[in-house]
Amino acid sequence: MWTTKTFLTKTKRGNVLKIVREHYLRDDLLCGSAACNVCPHKDDELVLEENPESLCGLFDSNHYLILDTNVVLHQIDVIEEDALKNVIILQTALEEVKHQNTATFQRLLEVIGNKKRKFFSFVNEHHKDTYVERNPGEKQNDRNDRAIRKAASWYASHLSIKNIDGQFPQIVLLTDDEKNRQLAHAEGILTCSVSDYIKNVNGYPGLSDKLSKNVIPESCSKDALYPAHLTPTQIHAGIRNGKLHQGTFHASRDNYLEGNATISGCEKSILLQGHIGINRAIDGDIVAIEILPQEEWSKPSDIVLEDKTEDPGDFLEEESQLLTISKADDDITPTGKVVGIIRRKWRQYCGILLPSKFPGATRHLFTPAEKRIPRVRIETRQSDILASQRILVALDSWPRNSRYPLGHFVRSLGPIGDKDAENEVILLEHDVPHARFSEAVLACLPPDNWTIPEEELARRVDLRATCVCSVDPPGCTDIDDALHARRAAGGYEVGVHIADVTHFVRPHSALDREAAARATTVYLVDKRIDMVPELLSSNLCSLRGGEERLAFSCIWTLDENAHVLSTKFHKSVIKSRAAMTYEEAQMAIDETSRNDEIATSLRLLNKLAKKLKQRRLDNGALLLASPEIRFQVDSETHEPLEVQAKRIVDTNSMVEEFMLLANVSVAERIAADYPQSALLRRHPAPPPAQFNAFLKAASRQGFELDVSTNKSFSKSLNEAVIPERPFFNTLLRIMATRCMQQAVYFSSGSKTQEEFYHYGLACPIYTHFTSPIRRYADVVVHRLLAGSVGADATHAALLDTRAAQALCDNLNYRHRHAQLAARASVALNTHILFKNREEVESAVVLAVKRNALQVLIPKYGLEGPLYLPSDKFTYNEEENVQICNDIVFKTFDELTVRLTLDSSNLQHRKLVFQLVTPFIPGVSYVQQTKDDQMEVENVEIKTDEKKRKDLPETKNKKKKKSKT
Numbered sequence: 001m002w003t004t005k006t007f008l009t010k011t012k013r014g015n016v017l018k019i020v021r022e023h024y025l026r027d028d029l030l031c032g033s034a035a036c037n038v039c040p041h042k043d044d045e046l047v048l049e050e051n052p053e054s055l056c057g058l059f060d061s062n063h064y065l066i067l068d069t070n071v072v073l074h075q076i077d078v079i080e081e082d083a084l085k086n087v088i089i090l091q092t093a094l095e096e097v098k099h100q101n102t103a104t105f106q107r108l109l110e111v112i113g114n115k116k117r118k119f120f121s122f123v124n125e126h127h128k129d130t131y132v133e134r135n136p137g138e139k140q141n142d143r144n145d146r147a148i149r150k151a152a153s154w155y156a157s158h159l160s161i162k163n164i165d166g167q168f169p170q171i172v173l174l175t176d177d178e179k180n181r182q183l184a185h186a187e188g189i190l191t192c193s194v195s196d197y198i199k200n201v202n203g204y205p206g207l208s209d210k211l212s213k214n215v216i217p218e219s220c221s222k223d224a225l226y227p228a229h230l231t232p233t234q235i236h237a238g239i240r241n242g243k244l245h246q247g248t249f250h251a252s253r254d255n256y257l258e259g260n261a262t263i264s265g266c267e268k269s270i271l272l273q274g275h276i277g278i279n280r281a282i283d284g285d286i287v288a289i290e291i292l293p294q295e296e297w298s299k300p301s302d303i304v305l306e307d308k309t310e311d312p313g314d315f316l317e318e319e320s321q322l323l324t325i326s327k328a329d330d331d332i333t334p335t336g337k338v339v340g341i342i343r344r345k346w347r348q349y350c351g352i353l354l355p356s357k358f359p360g361a362t363r364h365l366f367t368p369a370e371k372r373i374p375r376v377r378i379e380t381r382q383s384d385i386l387a388s389q390r391i392l393v394a395l396d397s398w399p400r401n402s403r404y405p406l407g408h409f410v411r412s413l414g415p416i417g418d419k420d421a422e423n424e425v426i427l428l429e430h431d432v433p434h435a436r437f438s439e440a441v442l443a444c445l446p447p448d449n450w451t452i453p454e455e456e457l458a459r460r461v462d463l464r465a466t467c468v469c470s471v472d473p474p475g476c477t478d479i480d481d482a483l484h485a486r487r488a489a490g491g492y493e494v495g496v497h498i499a500d501v502t503h504f505v506r507p508h509s510a511l512d513r514e515a516a517a518r519a520t521t522v523y524l525v526d527k528r529i530d531m532v533p534e535l536l537s538s539n540l541c542s543l544r545g546g547e548e549r550l551a552f553s554c555i556w557t558l559d560e561n562a563h564v565l566s567t568k569f570h571k572s573v574i575k576s577r578a579a580m581t582y583e584e585a586q587m588a589i590d591e592t593s594r595n596d597e598i599a600t601s602l603r604l605l606n607k608l609a610k611k612l613k614q615r616r617l618d619n620g621a622l623l624l625a626s627p628e629i630r631f632q633v634d635s636e637t638h639e640p641l642e643v644q645a646k647r648i649v650d651t652n653s654m655v656e657e658f659m660l661l662a663n664v665s666v667a668e669r670i671a672a673d674y675p676q677s678a679l680l681r682r683h684p685a686p687p688p689a690q691f692n693a694f695l696k697a698a699s700r701q702g703f704e705l706d707v708s709t710n711k712s713f714s715k716s717l718n719e720a721v722i723p724e725r726p727f728f729n730t731l732l733r734i735m736a737t738r739c740m741q742q743a744v745y746f747s748s749g750s751k752t753q754e755e756f757y758h759y760g761l762a763c764p765i766y767t768h769f770t771s772p773i774r775r776y777a778d779v780v781v782h783r784l785l786a787g788s789v790g791a792d793a794t795h796a797a798l799l800d801t802r803a804a805q806a807l808c809d810n811l812n813y814r815h816r817h818a819q820l821a822a823r824a825s826v827a828l829n830t831h832i833l834f835k836n837r838e839e840v841e842s843a844v845v846l847a848v849k850r851n852a853l854q855v856l857i858p859k860y861g862l863e864g865p866l867y868l869p870s871d872k873f874t875y876n877e878e879e880n881v882q883i884c885n886d887i888v889f890k891t892f893d894e895l896t897v898r899l900t901l902d903s904s905n906l907q908h909r910k911l912v913f914q915l916v917t918p919f920i921p922g923v924s925y926v927q928q929t930k931d932d933q934m935e936v937e938n939v940e941i942k943t944d945e946k947k948r949k950d951l952p953e954t955k956n957k958k959k960k961k962s963k964t
Contacts, residue, residue: 025128031155032088032120033064035169037162047120052086052169057200058192063170064088066152069096069144071174074212075194076104077394077410080111083204085118086169088155091125092147124151145180149173152189172197176214209380209409213396224400226279230340235288238339244288245270246342251283251372256307257319258300259372261289261336267687271300271335274319279338280398282405283372284345291336298335302850302877304865307375346395348410349373350425352907353391355383366393366407367907369429376407390414390421392428416906419639422828423524430821433518434529444511445535446504452548456503457573463553464575467597468497470543471585471655477538478521478530480771482551482576483658485604491559492604496662497574499541500550501772502782505532507795516807519814521774524825525640530774537773545579552782552791554662554769562611567665571791585651606650609657616660617718620711620762624740625733627861640829645861659770660761666785667767671756673788676749677804679780680767683743683758685710690739693847696880697891698732710762727858731844731892734856745777745811747804777811830862831909834901840916840927845893848882850875853889855897855913866897866913872923887918898925 030039034050052062065087072079072093079087089112098105112119124130130151134143152173159168173184173191184191199208230238238244247261247270259278260269270289272278281287351368354375355361364383366376369390376393380386390413398405413428414421427434463484470482482497505512515531522529530537543549553572557565577598580588588599589606617623632642663681670678691707698705703720706712717736722728740760745768748756758766769785772778780798787794797803843866847854852865874883882889889895896916903909914925 024126025131026126027128029123029127031158032122033159033169035159035163038158047115047118048086048088048169049118050169052118055083055201055203056197057202058196059170059172059190061170063172063190064155066090066148066155066171066173067093068148068173068175068177068180069093069100070176070214071194072097072108073101073104074176074214074396075210076107077210077212077408078194078198078207080107081204081207081210082117083198083201083207087117087119088151088171089119089121090148090151091121091123092144092151094121095125096144122151124148124154127154130154145175145177145183148175149180149184149187149189152184153187156189206380206382206409209378209382212394212408213379213406225275225403226400227276227339228400229279230288232340232342235340235342238288238290244290244339245336247287247289249278249281249283249285249287249338251278251281253371255301255303255305256371256374257305259283260300261287261338263289266334268334268689271298271333272338273298273301273335277335277337280400280405281338281341282344282346282374282395282398283370285341286343286345287338288340288342289336290339291334296335297332299332304849304851306371347431348392348394348428349376350390350392350413350428352389352416353378353380353383353386355387365404366391368393369425369907371908375404377402377404378407378409380409382409386412388416390416390418390425419526419832423527423825426524426821426824426828427522427529430817430824432522432529432817432821434522437514437533438510440510441514442533444504444506444509445533446540448535450540452550452573456550459571460550461553461570461572463495463497463551463572464548466495466574467601468495468543468574468576469578469580469585469598469601470545470576471580471582471602471651474581474583476581477542478528478773479543479579480773481655481659482543482574483601483605483655485601485608487604488557491557491565492608493555494558494605494608494658495553495555496658496770497543497551497553497572498662498770498778498782499543499773500552500571500782501532501536501541501779502552502786502792503550504536504541505779507783507797515776515779516810519776519811520818522818522821524822525829526825531776532773541773543574543576543579545576548573548575552785554665556661556665558608562608562615564661564665567669569666569669569785569789571786582649582651582655585654586649589651602651602654605658606654609654612657612661613653616657616762617714620709620714622710622714622717622736622760622762623733624737624760625730626737627734627856627858627863640833643830643833643860643862645859663767663769664763664765666769666781667765669788670767670781670784671748671765674748674784674798676747676801677799678748678767678784679745679777679804679808680748680756680765681743681745681758681777682751682756682766683760684741684755685757685759686739686741693880694735694739697735700890701728701892703732710759714762725894727844728892730858731846731856735846735891742812742816745808745815747801747808749801750805775815780807830911831901831903834899834911835903838898838900840896840898843895843897843913845889845891845895848875848880848889848891850877853882853895855895857897857899862899862911864911864913866895866915869923872920884920884923887920898927 030041030045033048034046048064052064054062067087097108111117112121132147132150152171156171170190173189174194174197175181175191176193181191195211198211201207235244239246245263247263249259249261251259257274259272261272262269270291349368351366354365354367356364362379362381364378364380366378376395378393392410392413393407394410395405395407413424466484468482468484470479472479480499485492485494505515518531521531551572551574553570555568559565585602588594589602628646630646667680695705705716717733720729720732756765767781768775768777769781772782783798786792841857841859843855843857845853846856846863851870852867855866856863868882872884876883898914898916900912901909902912915923916925
């Protein structure tokens, strides 16, 4: 049976286009119920049970559930619980969910795919008895509600056919739409709200905690704390006429009453301050911004402000202080306010519960682990249990009269402080995909005993006899790259050999889709979240010593001065002679008595690498630094034993130089052959304003740095040396790193040739080719290069410029979050290490704040704030110094600090830095020797005895004794 669907759409020119499509209707679609006596089901098609047990006290009879679209969209956390079984998901709802929320759609598909849950997807839009036409003038939502009611009625009558005794499951429609419930009731359909149904489910305590509170935020006008948001129509009109701007809101980590938004066409980000300026925006939201008149512009505050009060009065008082401070001088920035929300970027948040002080209360505050997210008000009757747990909470709404957004409990992650629970928090908070690889992904893998087929060997250049070796950090099992060097006619032959991951990860396979979604391997201190399954990452693709492996090779001929004379690329097969650590490779180079083929190759590589590096530096490449640290971890417990700054040797630089050269060579090739869709990496030059504080600090040390170009900047950094302070230059480079922009992936067709430039490396074009085991960007580049040299076919997706840019957006997002997750893991393990430990170490001032010094401990590579009491110190904002009597603290000053762990805040344990020297009475920590401690204890004992003697009770006893 056929019918037609008619659509009206607008073209780019504004013309209205009428589209008519044929719609096929069938009468042989199965209902999926074991209670059905009509449909010719096979056993594997019977999803819904014949006698489904009723767990809800509102309905005595056995029944199936039908959910409307909004129930699925808003109550997916409840739907994922085992309490709901024998559920019919209609095609109408499924398609609406897919259109409105992809993440929820995927979660629903997982539930439907779980056979134990008894969820049946019914194609009601193609069944002749359940399809409904849209009536003239009828809204699409009303038509869809009608289609859902029609399907519910059909199921009820369909299951009653041939069931003479009347014993068949009833149909219950769950919907939170009051109008829809009234119409369903009038049509004889059993119906109920989700809240009423769930609250009456027996045997699942805590299930009602997971209910989403669907409050319409703008419905309140009484006691409103926040201004109303504009409607989508008003926002669209405002953006179109230029009065409003669209931007992404970024909340401050240090000040809960401040944030900024990046908008296109504006060089500076827009400052947003106070509760009216932020107006219920949450970090990551796409917002509509109204820029204030210039006389109302302000400047970012330089104070740390944490949300510690529920009282609106205190909250508004803190805000008034902030706004007063912020307008204190002329260093202002464009300032605006949020007037509407275009798209929420809400996700599930990890944190801890702050139980109410009132006994028996069900409303409590949840504090997220991420400081940029406000507290959330949730309802739960499990507060006694959850108070000691790390929990996951989802946001529902933020009414105008509520100090905080409303949300609901999702699940517990484990006890606070438990290593596994804390690692789970890190992964969830940084949106790191870390579920086990699915069966579909694992099905794409070759067998464990896979060996290279003869036909594959015949297609490749055989380099198994070449002296290839890899050099990596200790414990590395995902070895992406290996090198070789030897004398050749006209100079030297040098090769970089990269694991050929694309041989196993084929385009559009489940494995490829999973790798693209993960985008990168994430390295925590004690674990690794692989981008591809371990069989590939640590075995078949890892270039292990003594194993034959498939590779993609980049071979150069270099002259004596390391100039490239020729370059060639080809798929190859190699057999690494050795998998070495940086230290082992350095020892092989330095050991003069060793003249084997490996040592000779390494010395040649090292010699050429130094020439490559010097030429890069001469061209203006920056040698920057960061305080990286390495943990010694117990092999059994995975607990950190010790921490130290990473040690860099010549071989680190040797490997880096040839990886850089390979990336540049490949970038030139793919950009030439794919000018519109080559995947490249750029590093924009930082805006001059970002150097201001850094240049002032360097100037006070007597160095006038020239940052006009990267070449002049590099020269200035090289010359900024204080002989008696060898760490000073490294510190300068650490601070310079923090002035830089983030390097990003991009598609060559989206930028001009001038924008390809990589500021930090001082090269006109760059990409990532050398780490395909751990970066999906490199996988794409391998495919482009393979197509370029004829080693593999070029598939259409590689040439799709829009797809390429979307891919780059995901790569940049995942790469950034992987970095943040790694840092969070370092912080977690640092806290574990210093749990019952204190250290007194040398430190250096990185920055001077209004109420603190940001200090770095070079020995450990650790940094944090050293807070200064305001009654002792005066902050000179113009000079950016802190003054206490004759002591002046400024950037680059050397101090001695005491380092301990403060565990008073379970949510945010933190390292505490206390000043030791220079000594300031009432501020500095006084180190005590054992003799000092004994003396203090004796004084305390004598003082206690004196106090005891002076007590009235003791004096009376003495008088009585004397009388006797």
